[in-house]
Each structure stands twice: as C-alpha cells, then as structure tokens.
Amino acid sequence: MEKTSLEHIVSLSKQRGFIYPSSEIYGGLSSSYDYGPLGVELKNNVKKAWWKAMVQMRGDVVGLDAAILMHPRVWEASGHLEGFSDPLVDCKKCKKRWRADHLLEDKGIEPDFRPGTWEKHNMVCPSCEGELTGVRNFNLMFKTFMGPLEDSANEIYLRPETCQGIYTNFVHVQQSMRRKLPFGIAQIGKSFRNEITPGNFTFRTREFEQMEQQYFVHPEGKGDIFEMWKELRMQWYKDLGIKEENLRFRDHRPDELAHYAKNATDIEYNYPGLGFKELAGIHDRGDWDLSRHQEFSGQDLTYFYQETGEKITPHIIETADGADRATLAFLADAYDERDGSDQSKHDKEVVLRFHKSLAPIKMAIFPLSKKEPLQKLAKEIQQKLWYNYMTQYDETGSIGKRYRRQDQIGTPYCVTVDFESLEDHRVTVRDRDTMEQERIAITDLPSFFTDAFSV
Numbered sequence: 001m002e003k004t005s006l007e008h009i010v011s012l013s014k015q016r017g018f019i020y021p022s023s024e025i026y027g028g029l030s031s032s033y034d035y036g037p038l039g040v041e042l043k044n045n046v047k048k049a050w051w052k053a054m055v056q057m058r059g060d061v062v063g064l065d066a067a068i069l070m071h072p073r074v075w076e077a078s079g080h081l082e083g084f085s086d087p088l089v090d091c092k093k094c095k096k097r098w099r100a101d102h103l104l105e106d107k108g109i110e111p112d113f114r115p116g117t118w119e120k121h122n123m124v125c126p127s128c129e130g131e132l133t134g135v136r137n138f139n140l141m142f143k144t145f146m147g148p149l150e151d152s153a154n155e156i157y158l159r160p161e162t163c164q165g166i167y168t169n170f171v172h173v174q175q176s177m178r179r180k181l182p183f184g185i186a187q188i189g190k191s192f193r194n195e196i197t198p199g200n201f202t203f204r205t206r207e208f209e210q211m212e213q214q215y216f217v218h219p220e221g222k223g224d225i226f227e228m229w230k231e232l233r234m235q236w237y238k239d240l241g242i243k244e245e246n247l248r249f250r251d252h253r254p255d256e257l258a259h260y261a262k263n264a265t266d267i268e269y270n271y272p273g274l275g276f277k278e279l280a281g282i283h284d285r286g287d288w289d290l291s292r293h294q295e296f297s298g299q300d301l302t303y304f305y306q307e308t309g310e311k312i313t314p315h316i317i318e319t320a321d322g323a324d325r326a327t328l329a330f331l332a333d334a335y336d337e338r339d340g341s342d343q344s345k346h347d348k349e350v351v352l353r354f355h356k357s358l359a360p361i362k363m364a365i366f367p368l369s370k371k372e373p374l375q376k377l378a379k380e381i382q383q384k385l386w387y388n389y390m391t392q393y394d395e396t397g398s399i400g401k402r403y404r405r406q407d408q409i410g411t412p413y414c415v416t417v418d419f420e421s422l423e424d425h426r427v428t429v430r431d432r433d434t435m436e437q438e439r440i441a442i443t444d445l446p447s448f449f450t451d452a453f454s455v
C-alpha cells in the first residue's frame with residue numbers, strides 16, 4: 001500500500017514552506033510553482049550534491065553556465081525547430097487539447113502515428129467523449145523577441161534544454177582547459193517547454209531546471225561509457241537515500257527515441273500516485289550535435305589526437321537530470337510516519353527522513369525555557385554553527401512539540417540548552433532517526449557535526 005499520495009505531498013509542501021503555487025494571490029498560474037524557504041534549501045542541496053558528484057569529485061568533468069538566450073540558428077542546427085514537437089489533438093465539442101500519445105498510452109496502446117493509424121483507434125475526448133481532431137504536431141519551444149521590434153527577424157527562443165550551450169562552447173572549453181578526450185562539461189540551469197499537458201505538481205512544468213552533463217568520447221568503446229554513466233547516475237540517487245525499490249531503469253524503444261538519440265535509458269522513480277515515471281535520462285547522442293553545429297555554423301568542431309594524427313567529431317554520452325523532479329522524488333521518498341508519542345495529540349507523526357546532506361535545516365537550537373541566560377547561550381551556539389550550517393532557533397512550545405516540528409521538516413539534529421548547560425557547558429543533542437539523546441560539550445559541537453555531516 002502507498003504511504004502517501006501526491007495530493008498529500010502537495011499540501012505538506014505548501015503548509016511547511018517547501019513549494020507554493022505561483023502567483024496565487026491572482027488565482028495562480030497553471031503548473032507554475034515557487035520554492036519556499038525550505039524548498040529553496042532542499043533544491044539547492046540537491047544541486048550542490050549533483051555538482052559535487054559530477055564536477056568537484058571528478059577530474060574529467062568541468063562546469064559551465066551558459067546563457068538561456070542563444071542565437072536562433074542553434075535551434076535549427078539542434079533539430080528543435082523541426083523536430084521538438086508533441087502530437088496534439090483537440091476535442092471538437094469541449095475544445096480541450098490533449099497529447100495523442102498520452103491518450104493512447106492510457107488505453108494501453110503503443111503510440112504510432114504513421115499515416116492512417118490514429119484514426120483506427122476511434123479515440124474520444126476523455127473529458128466529454130466528444131469527437132477529436134486529427135493529430136497535429138505542436139512545437140514546444142517558447143518564442144519571444146529580442147529588442148524592441150516584434151518581427152520575425154528578431155524572434156528568439158527560450159532554451160528547451162541546457163545542453164546546447166555546452167555544445168556551442170565545446171571548443172572554448174576544450175582549448176582553454178586543455179582537455180583531452182574523454183571529458184565532460186556539466187551545467188545546471190533553467191529550461192522552458194510549452195508543454196501541452198503539464199501537471200502532477202512539479203513533475204511536469206513549463207519552466208524547470210535541468211542538471212545536464214555531456215561526456216565527449218571517441219565512438220569506439222562508447223557503449224561501456226554509456227553503461228558507466230547509467231550505473232553512476234542510478235547510484236547517486238541510491239546514495240542520497242532513495243529506496244532501491246522505488247527506482248528502476250527503462251530503455252527507450254527505437255520508435256520513442258528523441259530526434260538526437262541513438263540509444264537512451266531513463267531512470268524512473270515510483271512517484272506517489274503516478275507510479276514509475278522518468279526522473280532522469282542517459283542518452284547516446286552520437287555525433288548528431290557537434291556535426292550539426294559544425295554544418296550550420298561553418299566552424300570546425302572536430303577533435304585532433306596529436307599522438308595518432310586522427311581527427312574525429314566526438315560522440316556524446318549525455319546524463320540529463322531534472323532538478324525539480326529530483327527534488328520531488330527526494331521529498332516523496334523521505335516521507336515517513338511513526339506512531340505518535342505519549343505527549344502527541346496524533347496517532348501518527350510525520351517525519352521527513354532526508355539524507356543529512358539534503359535536509360534543508362541541519363540543526364535546530366532550543367533553549368529549554370525563555371529565561372534570558374538560556375536564550376543567550378542558545379543564540380550564541382546558533383551563531384557559531386550558522387557559519388557552516390543552515391540552522392533554526394525555536395523557543396516556543398514544549399521541547400516535544402519543537403522536536404515534532406523539526407521532524408516534520410526533516411531536521412537531522414536538535415540541540416537543547418537547559419539550566420545544567422549553564423553549569424556544565426554541555427547540551428543535549430537529539431537524533432531525528434534514532435531519537436536518541438546525547439550530552440555533548442558545547443566546545444565539541446563543531447567536531448561532532450563535522451563527523452555527523454561527513455556522509
């Protein structure tokens with residue numbers, strides 16, 4: 001049985017300050033969300049963990065932060081102007097718009113849009129059973145204008161994937177950083193897609209953040225490199241605490257490969273209420289991107305092996321993770337309930353069991369009472385710890401209530417300052433998961449937390 005539903009995660013996210021509906025005072029904007037004070041910490045920690053694993057702790061990958069707005073020719077070369085579209089149908093009665101492939105999949109039919117195939121299925125509108133139009137392709141790129149003139153000469157696009165900025169900088173990075181194949185370039189940033197059917201909270205939105213890495217390789221032996229990245233990306237989610245049973249690989253069928261891909265595998269997560277859905281992808285993009293940019297820009301994007309004199313267009317193995325989908329997966333997977341304690345009014349209490357490195361708040365500091373010397377010491381302790389950690393100070397309610405408040409947002413440690421602390425200079429540190437309490441000298445707190453967070 002499922003522990004929780006997506007609706008439950010949505011309401012908990014709003015109540016606890018993780019994720020709010022965007023522009024809500026104006027009635028909201030469909031499928032647009034804002035990360036609240038705890039959400040921004042969680043998502044930043046996800047991005048930091050990704051950067052650490054993908055750039056900091058590898059000698060063969062470097063970082064980049066390319067612009068969102070790029071020369072419009074980029075999207076001709078990349079194939080997005082021509083091929084980045086979804087099959088769309090309209091209901092002739094209620095005018096609702098649907099993704100034809102999703103309608104077929106919901107009926108257990110494999111999407112196939114060769115001429116004459118859609119009509120055979122006699123699909124009707126899921127909402128009103130009205131007649132549907134034929135299938136049209138709808139380009140997903142957001143278009144806008146650069147400068148004051150709104151004419152076609154000034155049309156420009158919001159990038160639908162971050163990786164194109166990596167390809168256009170391939171030669172810059174390779175030369176300025178004196179890189180030899182194989183090597184990778186990683187970046188984190190916003191992407192935009194005018195999705196026809198966004199929804200399911202932050203799972204599918206029109207503005208989202210990607211964490212992408214492009215590994216440039218010689219075509220020989222790239223199959224092993226593809227397998228290596230598959231395993232590394234999967235392991236990253238497991239190491240950060242996602243339960244093994246909620247993760248799986250799914251290889252793409254040849255007919256569903258994106259226009260750039262020769263081979264692709266998704267990492268899927270078992271999202272509450274949605275089942276297994278794409279969390280990240282590993283793609284063999286062949287030499288599609290660099291060959292096309294070479295053709296459209298007229299610039300040489302080949303790589304020269306000085307030792308052998310061989311000149312090649314590198315192939316690319318891409319790892320593409322969504323920061324929002326990853327954040328949602330970490331949030332959903334951390335959700336747990338335990339029996340209410342004696343002092344609790346509830347049978348069940350929520351605990352978010354985030355991996356320590358992802359927890360938005362690392363430790364909360366409580367004075368046992370609002371008495372001035374305890375407040376003062378607790379604040380002094382907080383101000384020592386906040387150089388290195390996100391902390392919270394809380395002095396309201398019983399200690400039990402304060403523990404529960406922190407459990408509900410996944411804080412790994414609570415530090416309580418009591419009257420004895422004034423005498424023995426020790427405090428009580430309580431662990432979120434074991435609920436064990438330990439008396440620790442105030443001067444030992446920094447080394448205690450260094451050990452506790454070196455995970």
Ligand code: GAP
Binds near residue numbers: 160162205208278322
């Ligand atoms: N550069 C390759 C690429 O963009 P993708 O499978 O289309 O591949 C990669 O996207 C990841 O970006 C997905 O696995 C997902 O995590 C995230 N993503 C894609 N579309 C999204 C959307 N509309 N909302 C939220 N995340 C999305």
